[in-house]
Amino acid sequence: MLDNLGEDKSIYLQIGEMIEDEILRGILNEEEQVPSTTELSKFYKINPATAAKGINILVDKEVLYKKRGIGMFVQTGAxxxxxxxxxxxxxxxxxxxxxxxxxxxxxxxxxxxxxxxxxxxx
Structure with a gap:
């Protein structure tokens, strides 16, 4: 999935950066689904709201978008x-x-x- 979380910055910022890194490395491609907040929270043993905050930052930056009832996806041009x-x-x-x-x-x-x-x- 993603790298381990460090203590140098907020967890939600690290979640967002790791997803961006995976997009830059070609692990996540445009129009591809990203891990859900539930998957992220279970994997990292963090609060789902923290994972959601990291995801929402990427939505605000137009890196990700939501398909209602399906999940979050990488935006074209991300x-x-x-x-x-x-x-x-x-x-x-x-x-x-x-x-x-x-x-x-x-x-x-x-x-x-x-x-x-x-x-x-x-």
């Missing part, structure tokens, strides 16, 4: 919406901080690019 949101968050969370720190310690744009290019992780 993967691209998740990618765009995560790129923006990545920029805001990491790139801006790197640029600010680089300027502070005298690393120019070219040197920063070279560091990234030379990185064994890239």
């Amino acid at each position: 993967k691209s919406r998740i990618i765009e949101e995560r790129k923006k968050n990545f920029y805001d969370t990491f790139v801006k901080k790197i640029i600010t720190e680089a300027k502070l310690i005298g690393i120019d744009k070219q040197e920063l690019k070279k560091m990234i290019d030379d990185s064994k992780e890239a």
Whole structure:
């Protein structure tokens, strides 16, 4: 099913992120049904309301939609919406901080690019 829950953030946020991760990895595809709140709550031994809150965040973000009486499904275009949101968050969370720190310690744009290019992780 999904990964284990950690203690670094709210459980409902982790549920939503794990479902998004499965969409990004192609484990859950557009128009495919996702685990129900009951399945999630039993698997993780959490309150069904907590699981529902994680699911509802994804509904609000137009990643999931409900088929009445059947369950929750991955919305068409969900993967691209998740990618765009995560790129923006990545920029805001990491790139801006790197640029600010680089300027502070005298690393120019070219040197920063070279560091990234030379990185064994890239």
